[in-house]
Amino acid sequence: MDAAQVRARLVGRVRSVVTQGPVMRARRLVGRAVTPEVALLRDELAALQDTVARQGEDLARLEGERDRLAQRVEVLDADLDEARRLNVRLAELTDLVTEVVLPLHDREIDIERLRPHDVEPQ
Amino acid sequence: MVTRPVEVDREAIRFVPPPGRTEGAVDVLLDGRRVWSFRLESVETTTDGLRTVPWPTAILTALRGSAEVALRAVADDEVWACAEIAFTDDPGRVVFVDEHGRDLVVNKWGRAGRVLDDHDESIVVRLLDHADEVRSLLEDEFGLDVFVTGGTLLGPVRDGHLIGHDDDVDFAWVSRHVHPVEVAREGFALGRALRRAGFDVVRHSPGHLQMHFTYRGISDHYVDVFAGWFADGWWHQVFCIRHPADREDLLPAVPLRVGDREEPAPRSPGIQLEANYGPGWRVPDPAFRFDTVPATRRRLENWFPGLNGGRDEWEDVLHADRLDGPRAGSSFAGWVAERLDPTVPVLDLGCGNGVDARGFATAGHETLAVDWARDAVAAIPTTTNLATRVLNLYDPRTTIAFGAEVGGRRVPWAVVVRRVVEGLGPSGRHHLFRLLSMALRCGGRAYLEIADGAEPFEHVLAEAARYGLRPEDTARADREAVTRMVMAWTPHR
Numbered sequence: 001m002d003a004a005q006v007r008a009r010l011v012g013r014v015r016s017v018v019t020q021g022p023v024m025r026a027r028r029l030v031g032r033a034v035t036p037e038v039a040l041l042r043d044e045l046a047a048l049q050d051t052v053a054r055q056g057e058d059l060a061r062l063e064g065e066r067d068r069l070a071q072r073v074e075v076l077d078a079d080l081d082e083a084r085r086l087n088v089r090l091a092e093l094t095d096l097v098t099e100v101v102l103p104l105h106d107r108e109i110d111i112e113r114l115r116p117h118d119v120e121p122q
Numbered sequence: 123m124v125t126r127p128v129e130v131d132r133e134a135i136r137f138v139p140p141p142g143r144t145e146g147a148v149d150v151l152l153d154g155r156r157v158w159s160f161r162l163e164s165v166e167t168t169t170d171g172l173r174t175v176p177w178p179t180a181i182l183t184a185l186r187g188s189a190e191v192a193l194r195a196v197a198d199d200e201v202w203a204c205a206e207i208a209f210t211d212d213p214g215r216v217v218f219v220d221e222h223g224r225d226l227v228v229n230k231w232g233r234a235g236r237v238l239d240d241h242d243e244s245i246v247v248r249l250l251d252h253a254d255e256v257r258s259l260l261e262d263e264f265g266l267d268v269f270v271t272g273g274t275l276l277g278p279v280r281d282g283h284l285i286g287h288d289d290d291v292d293f294a295w296v297s298r299h300v301h302p303v304e305v306a307r308e309g310f311a312l313g314r315a316l317r318r319a320g321f322d323v324v325r326h327s328p329g330h331l332q333m334h335f336t337y338r339g340i341s342d343h344y345v346d347v348f349a350g351w352f353a354d355g356w357w358h359q360v361f362c363i364r365h366p367a368d369r370e371d372l373l374p375a376v377p378l379r380v381g382d383r384e385e386p387a388p389r390s391p392g393i394q395l396e397a398n399y400g401p402g403w404r405v406p407d408p409a410f411r412f413d414t415v416p417a418t419r420r421r422l423e424n425w426f427p428g429l430n431g432g433r434d435e436w437e438d439v440l441h442a443d444r445l446d447g448p449r450a451g452s453s454f455a456g457w458v459a460e461r462l463d464p465t466v467p468v469l470d471l472g473c474g475n476g477v478d479a480r481g482f483a484t485a486g487h488e489t490l491a492v493d494w495a496r497d498a499v500a501a502i503p504t505t506t507n508l509a510t511r512v513l514n515l516y517d518p519r520t521t522i523a524f525g526a527e528v529g530g531r532r533v534p535w536a537v538v539v540r541r542v543v544e545g546l547g548p549s550g551r552h553h554l555f556r557l558l559s560m561a562l563r564c565g566g567r568a569y570l571e572i573a574d575g576a577e578p579f580e581h582v583l584a585e586a587a588r589y590g591l592r593p594e595d596t597a598r599a600d601r602e603a604v605t606r607m608v609m610a611w612t613p614h615r
Contacts, residue, residue, distance in 0.1 A: 077420070084302075084424030088328055091306035092519050099314075100523045 128203035129172070130191045132182065132210070136172040137193055137203050147196035147409040152189040152216050156239070156287070157181060158228040159196065159409035180234040181218055184226075185209040189216035196408060221445075222340050229289065230411050233434065239286035246284055246381055249343045252335050253291035253385075256345050259319050260295050260312065267296040269375045269386045271348065271359065272398060278380045279391050280404070287408040290344050294359050296373060297351040302425040305329060305351050309426075310519065312347070324496070325517065329360035329426040349426065357397065360426050364418040365397030429516045432545070433494055440475050440498040451481040453599070454540050454571040457606055459485065461569070462536050469528060469535045469561060471554070472542035476502035476510065479538075483508035487536070490528070515546060521553045525560030535566035541604075544576030551577075551585055559589040562611035567594070574603040590614055 129136040135150065145163040149156045158178060165175045177185065192204040209216060218226045218234070225240035238245060253274075260266045270278070272292035277285035284291075295312070297305045306328035313331050316323045324332045329349030335342050350359035357367035371390050378387035388394040395403040399410065414422075443449065455478035462468070467488040470479040475498050479491035483505045493499050494514045502510050515521055528535060537558055543551060558568045568591065572582065583593065586609065595608040 081420060081424045084421065085427065087302045087425050088306055088427055091303045091310070091328060094303070095307055095310045096519050096522055099310075099519070100526060104526060 128191060128193060128205045130205065130207045130209075132177070132185050134174050134176045135191065135193070136168070136174045138172060140200070140202055143195070143202075147407045148202070149194045149196055149408060151192040151194060152218065154190070154192070155225065156194075156227060156408070157218055159287070159407075161407075161409045178228045178232055180228045180232060181226075184218040185216060187212040187214045187216050196406060221441075227287070230409075235289055237287045237289050238284055245337075245343060248335070248337060249284075249291055249345070250381060250383060250385075252333070252343070253293065253345045254383075256316065256321065256333055256347060257293055257386075259316060260293070260347070263315055264295075264308075264312065266298075267373055267375060267386075268293050269296070269372070269388050270294075270378065270380065271350075271388075271394060272346070274380070274385070275378070275387055275391055276395055276399065276403060278378050278385070278387070279395065280406070282379045283381055285406075290346055292346045292348065294348045294350040296369075297349060299351055300353040302351075305349050306426060309349050324430075325514075326430055327360060327426040327428050329422075330428075357393075358422070359397075361422050361428075362412050362414040362418065363394075363397045364421060365393065367393050367397070429514055431516075431547070433514075436545075437495045437497050440495050443475055444498075444501060449475075449477050451478050452540060453602065454478070454569075454604075454606065455481055455538070457571075457597075457599075458536070458538055458569045461567075461608065462487070463534075466534055466536045466566065467531075469537045471513075471537060471539045471557070472545075473502075473510075474498060476508075478540065479510075480505045480508060482538070492524075515542075515550045515553045515557070518549075518553050518556075521557050522560070525557040529560040529563050532564050533566070534564050535561050537561050537566060537568040539568060540571045541573055543570060543572045543582055551582070552589075555586050555589040555591055558586075558591055558609070559611050562591075562609075565610075568609040569606070570609060571599075571604050571606050574605070579605060 127137070139162060143162065145161070147159050148162055150158045150160070158181065160175055162173070165173045168174045186209060188206065188208045190204060191207050193202045194200065195202060220226055220234070220236070224236055226234045227237050227240070229235035229237070238249075257268050260268050269275075270292065271294040273285045273288040273290075274292045277283055277288065297308055299305050299308060309328045309331070313323055313325050316331060316333060321333045322335070324334060326332055331347045333345045333347070335344065337343075348360045350357065350363070352358075352367070352369050355366055355368060357363065357365050357372060371393055372388040374389060375386035376389050377384040378391070459482070464486060467490070468479070468482040470476075470482065470489060470491045473479045473491035473493045474495065476491045476493075479489050480502070483489040484507075487507065489508045490511060491499070491502060491508060492511045492513045494512060496512050499510045499512050502508070511524075513520060513524055539554070539558075542554065546554060562568060572579070586592070590611050590613060591609045592612065593607045594610050597606045598604075599606060
């Protein structure tokens with residue numbers, strides 16, 4: 001028997017074992033047990049993909065929200081600084097009025113230009 | 123470059139710290155004298171494994187000749203490296219001194235300054251004597267609680283003495299007010315009271331006053347006074363403290379030994395020191411730099427904005443100019459002189475070293491030379507027809523009061539404003555234009571020279587127009603890259 005014949009016989013035996021023997025029986029048994037699980041897993045995978053997609057959208061939305069809030073914080077910080085600067089402005093103007101304007105006014109009061117006190121709502 | 127345990131040139135110091143050393147303050151010594159300190163952790167490591175720390179700008183011009191350069195750890199005085207370095211071919215040793223020959227160091231602001239360590243002990247006595255005079259005024263005239271703060275608290279709490287690398291005495295006054303507006307107003311009143319009492323006062327902010335003292339005719343030391351107040355469970359102190367504390371945490375003040383005398387200190391100094399220097403305040407750190415948290419910095423900077431940004435640098439420029447020797451008047455002064463009636467008084471705003479102002483005075487104009495550089499103004503030689511004045515255009519109160527004074531003279535001032543507008547921030551420009559509008563009420567003219575490249579010219583004109591100032595004549599001097607103009611004031615309709 002030459003090598004080609006030996007190879008052909010071996011292939012034939014292996015094929016018979018795979019298609020008709022214990023391997024095939026084992027495959028059928030596993031197939032019956034696993035097939036429902038595969039379907040289940042496929043469903044779960046699809047659901048997970050949906051969830052990931054939704055969370056990706058949520059993430060993008062939250063990132064946008066975060067950026068908007070960061071910008072808003074910058075604006076509020078600047079507004080706060082501006083409001084705080086009014087403190088010193090008020091102190092400076094009050095000081096000017098008491099130290100410069102009123103003393104100057106005292107020296108040169110034009111009584112005609114002063115409003116009568118009863119003009120001001122009480 | 124000299125290859126030694128420490129490699130030094132005029133740009134940087136390159137060294138390898140001892141094994142295991144990764145942080146801490148390091149002194150730099152030139153011929154055995156400390157001139158500067160840095161933090162090891164703030165120094166970058168280059169690809170060759172060396173730590174490389176650039177020299178601070180303030181000392182660069184002094185690095186001429188040779189010196190023994192040493193690095194010394196502050197924590198244990200261990201000298202890490204030492205080498206004889208020739209910075210330049212100049213003969214002699216490196217000398218880092220002021221114009222009076224007094225030793226200088228690079229201070230915590232990155233500027234050249236003097237420290238107590240480099241003086242004989244008599245300076246401490248003079249300093250504390252003057253500090254007590256300042257404190258007495260605040261206590262007696264205003265009934266304020268005052269205590270030592272900053273380095274003047276830190277050193278004595280550690281060992282009963284002022285810190286050798288410090289240069290002043292710091293006090294905080296504890297305001298009874300709770301609102302920053304009232305605290306700032308109190309600061310204005312204190313400044314006036316100190317001036318009335320004869321002190322030489324520099325206002326750094328509405329809540330920070332600095333009293334300067336001379337000795338034998340030259341500047342010697344200064345005393346700082348900072349505003350502090352309690353509000354809503356927080357202790358605030360200009361310019362870096364906002365810390366949870368109530369009045370009874372810090373008051374009544376307790377006596378603290380400072381050299382040969384006692385000074386009032388906060389009742390719980392640990393609270394104040396932690397608020398000022400952080401939890402590591404017990405460890406000496408000559409390389410200390412303020413790193414105030416943004417929430418505190420932004421509050422204090424906006425409630426009590428600094429009035430002197432760039433002032434020291436301008437003084438440095440003018441000082442260097444004076445060292446260079448006499449200068450001729452500017453071409454702008456000639457341009458102005460061609461347009462002046464010989465009888466008008468001249469107000470030179472931003473006169474610098476007063477060269478142009480002296481020229482106007484010598485030509486017969488009654489001249490008032492004004493600048494915010496105190497030393498430069500003080501150094502202007504006495505000249506017939508010339509008076510001088512220090513004015514800070516960032517302080518609207520003093521600027522407007524000055525405007526009322528010059529406006530009240532009811533004369534047609536020629537106001538010379540050379541290279542000032544472009545150097546001012548927005549508030550300074552507005553105060554300048556307000557001042558011009560007051561000075562020009564009686565028909566005078568302002569002569570401005572503005573360098574190219576700063577604020578867009580249209581913006582400047584628009585700002586000036588808001589105060590009734592309009593250009594009558596404009597000229598370009600391309601060679602000097604400036605615009606010159608004559609402005610007049612007209613009342614708003």
